[in-house]
Amino acid sequence: MEKQFEFSVVVFWREKNELYKTYKSICDNTPAGFVQILAVCTGDEGTGDEDEAYTGEEEYLQILEKDKNLIRIDGKECENIAAEIRKHVSGKYLIFTKAGILFSSGTAENICKCFELEKRDIVISRIYGKHNIHVREHNNYCTRFNSETTLDNAVYLMHQIYSAYTFTTDKFRWPEKIEKDTWYFDILDMVYRNVVSCENLGISADSIGIRIPREELTFEDWKNVMSDPEELDAFFEKFLKKLIEYRLEETVRHEQNADYVLMYYVSKTAETLFRESDITEENVRKYEQYIDRFLKQLKFPEIIISNQHISKANKIYLLQKYFPDIDKNYSEQANRLLTPIYNNIWVKIFQQQKEVIHCEFSVFTPKGVNNGICMMTDERKYEAKEEYVLKCSGWCREESAEEKLYVAEIPLKDIRKFICWGIEVNGHTEKMRNITYGKYAPFTKKLPLFLHVQDKFLYLKPAGSDQNNLDEAYEICAEPYSKRRETKLRRKLTRALLSCGKAGVKAVLVRHLYERKKKNLKKRIWLISDRTTRGDDNGEVMFRYLCANPDPTVEPYFVVNKDTEDYKEMGKLGKVVEPFSWNHKMLFLLNEFSLSSQANKPVINPFGRLEYLYRDIIYDKKLVFLQHGVTKDNQSKWLNKYNRNLFGFVVSTKPEYDSVFEYDYYYPPQNVWLTGMPRYDRLIHDEKKYVTVMPTWRKNLSSGTDARGVWQLGKEFADSEYFHFYDDLLNNEKLLNAAEKYGYTICFMPHPNTIDGLDMFRQDSRVKFMDSSYSYKDIFAQTDLMITDYSSVAFDFAYLRKPIVYSQFDRESFFSGAHSYTEGYFDYERDGFGEVEHTLEGTVNRIIEYMSNDCRMKEKYQKRMDETFAFNDRNCSRRVYEKIIENRK
Template sequence: LLERILAFIDDDIIFEQKSLNLHRKYFLIKLKYRNEKNVFKKIFLNRNVNLYFKEKLINSMRYEAITMELLSIEKGILTLEGNFGSLFDAAELEVKACVNDKIYHAEKIDRTVHNLYCLNKPVKEYLGFKVDIPVGELANNSNIEMMISSNGKLIKVKINFGRLFPLDKHIVDFYTKNGIGIYFDHKLNNLVVLKDKNQIIRAKEKRAQRRFKTFNKIGAEKASNVRKIMEHLYKIKKNKRVWLFMDRINKADDNAEALFEYAMQQNDGIKKYFIISKDSPDYNRLKKIGPVVAYGSPKHKFLHLLADEIISSHADDYVVNPFVNMRKYYKDLFKFNFVFLQHGITKDDISGWLNKYKKNIRLFITAAQPEYESIINGHYNYSKREVILTGFPRFDKLVNHNHKKILIMPTWRNHLVGKINPQTGKRDYSPLFKNSVYFNELNNLLNDAKLINEANEKGYEIVFFPHPNIVQQLKDFNKNSSVRIADINESYRDHFNNSAILVTDYSSVAFDFAYLKKPVFYFQYEKNHLEKGYFDYNSMGFGEVIADKDALVDKLINCMENDCIMDAKYIDRVNQFYKYTDKENCKRVYQQIISLGTNIKEGIKK
């Protein structure tokens, strides 16, 4: 229908649309003329290629820009990673780096996660690239030009910088690491590499002065003062390593806490701190384990800039980065490796969120073979170098006490809750929540008379442990004296250890519970709200999948009558799924993090 309608719309009208970007206009024109040949023509010039529609110039390669996303200098190799998106066919293009007339060919990297779609068809396809340049082959003042090769022509393109790249064009345009200095030459549109120590110092000071003059917005003067203090702190720190551990902003009791406790017992000379809100009930409890620093405090911010490793069970920017709203002033100072411990087993495809070019995870900790393979072989863009199969630290703390308790612990739905406050990590109340199928099914289960009566008769306690992201909605639920609503600050681990049965929907808490080989029931009354991954609940799940509330209640009653013993079929699945059950997960993760520092030192020596 759209194709037929387009036949009545003049081409100029399509190109004049202000609400459509050029790529969508190009798509509409292609759709309109898809049965005609040679509507678009490429004209190759000496140092450029132009794209024409009829006689109209619609795109020129030399005005396109390549986006630099990641930069690393390790083991004597300077690595640049990024993407290039244009109207030109990505499959016909190559990215190359020209360094003082020497050409370095880039490896093509999958970047479908960035693609722009219209009517389920790619409107803009991105070409991902990775180019390695040996530091030993770089002279002082080496210029790095970024080129696109098309039909044998080398065309220089502009350079833009992504969020995770340590440079930008306005405030932070100089970066140093492992004895190498890199800055952006605005006039030539090149990256310049410095290797001479004195020249690096002079260039850094000169560009810092220019940068400080641009600080004329709120918070910029403060950023300028922080940077000056950091120069002194770096000298004091020297070769001392600093590790920061985090779970949520206002709650611990996850993989980071378990690993922090283990790491504090190791005599390794590393400065270790746990970061959490001072208002959290866990704040004082954690002090018995080791040093605790208030989230968002000046000390936290300085430690963040000094950190070698930031070790967290969560990957949200507002959790791990206290400078989330001031990133542009400090991005060149972020020298840490991000170690992602995970909050739960990754079972769905969340590559759109956790891929390398959004999070740049240095160590991605996994606990199961299928999980590990799904990340290595998926669209996350990580390799075996970053993805490690060790088991989760918190699994070392799981013990099967099996008290008479039914634990109801579903996950949440992003589209049903209010926006989050980045300062507190809490969400606004949503009046739409109580109209959802999610709420009504869960509320009916929690107030089911048959389940409540049978549980009381058999001496079982029913506990509803809400997901932290729906706590603000608890006033919507009908309360009854037979179902206890757990406080969000209660220990997940204690509930896993002490419960006899778990009821969830799609939550990864089932993996912790099944690890203890206790019965799990998946109450899936609506389709999975997450992108489907490798995990199939019917063939791989650790319990029955049930869509009907009454059927679930009957299954729970039957389970209580049979002393809550996991079926042999599901015990076999648990044994096949987990790589380790030896209580040494913390040790393996700790050793992997320690090796990061070893690798860096070896690279500097080389």
């Protein structure tokens, strides 16, 4: 076909709004008539989220329909999408992209220049977008590229950023077909085959070529397939298997880069086989066979050694299995992998405790290797005791390494010139080199922070301080205290902070003010909170208790947004501070304890990514987790000691207390407090014939947290099974008619993390919809029957001895790992406080049954409630306070 355009851009789309964004960015940034757009629809057409930056839906649809340079292809009906695209393409150059990706000004002209002046076959553009590892690797390659660079001497990952590739149409190798459901696999396959065989690759480095406004546009199409056995098999059959066969059977120009890319996908598959137990043995054998075939033909061990996408443990496993003589041919590179002194150490906790430095750290150790680990100061060694295996890593079904947690203590009086870590190698103790300091250690490699303990200063030896032995950088130096040395260290820190830009300059001022305020403190500061947007939880009740029963040594502050009613209400009782404000951050630096029903950003780190500027002050802050509800499921992935380091972990029942030691939370008994939750102190009865539906949220329906630490609804919420179930329940005519018959009102109280979606529900006038203006205390008091799913609010209701129905229509997916916790000790059928229903019909019938019997408690569930709680005396707040005072000592 005659080339009428400079470019043909193929856009795969499902949402019209996303298509329009890409279309508009192309039109605004290229000359008229320069680009032909082929819009391939791959699913049911949706409007997408409204965006004020663009015209209304009808207007932009008219624009799309009228543009003669835009060709629509219905991928849902087309038998061969590739053939249909090829039939219409009439541009000299060809780009494939996903709707939502934006093209920058000058992109097309710069690509043309690269093709025409440098005679390239394929041109890569730079990317502006979410700064993840894939974008970084792509842009770093573009930066390093010069006239000598090829895919043979500089490999990099060709990933799902296929929008950054422009092909010469006449030389392009078309795939046999592109399928509507797995088109992204076909595009990845197509990019791979064309790039690894191209003669002349170039970089359009004059400007940013494409912009990726959201991270999921980078690789959302395939990243979730690894956790679903069926999706994983589709990934293997339609993509990985085809690429491996192509690599084994065809001759490619750039073999090393071809293998580097395949190594990425192979390693992700192998890690999944180790992690996921639901994959059938037949499929496991099939995947392993192809992975093994690929690795046996691998001629380039360097793509394993230097690969940032493969764990060190798996690198060692692969080199030892497939390259047994690696240390002879690649002695220097292999040495850093295979020698134990380079095993990764992660210093998780480093704190002064009475007369010792207490350290908890983990070491990644190859499976079956048991070198002795110790801490050292000068010539003295202190044995590190192995406490736990935190996690295992592996390749396919083979375990390759363990992350072991060690504890060691060094008496302060024994500390000499340095503190380091040692490992036994061939009968000798040698210093370990690869040390990382976590958030609960007072050091960071970014700044020369220092710690004053007794008569010594401790600080990291910076990189480059000994040019002859850089391996010893970042061990901890110890120097005797003197006023002169303190002045020297402070000046060094100040200079380093001032070099960190505005945030560093501000940190210098904040630190100076902190030191002044700290000297003048007359009382100990306690920061108390619930969510940033409201109280009405354990934090508020604890604050009320402290205001009503003041401790003369403590100044409590309640943390909540200034524009809330709770700010005014709590202000009548005591001092209130707005989260993330200047005052809040200063109080956080000064505080002795944070007490909260949450364990999120405002509570653990209001400084966000600038935490490292203050790490030496905040690394050992004490958090008393009052809980948002009874921990009935396993939340150890979130709340374990090395992720949250709770000073006090409040629990309410004996099974809950026992579960903290059964699962991998890693807390000693003194950190787990069986006191009951403070909010139980104010639960009352005030029934108003309400049947209240109160489900918990789903993490997989969230788009993450905003800058305030508040969870945001994802765009898929309105299409989810979760939304449709509750929307159907609240509009069920049989249920609503029965409620009218028996004199009950159906109420709906969404979880705070989903309350922004309240307007999406069909709101029948017979249903009472509640929002954040309603108090949980009042809802519990006024409700006769609660309908929940997995929410711990059922325990509050059980505390009042009222009936509950569990509606668990999505139990398998809820506990699949998509949410923030997995199944724990609490079995809903065996331990629950009411019947468990799994369907809409069953839920409706059970609610009607209760309403027809005046929502009376059943003896079976009454007995379970009586046996569950450790206390029932309205004294939980007092017990929490007494525990804090007891453990403070």
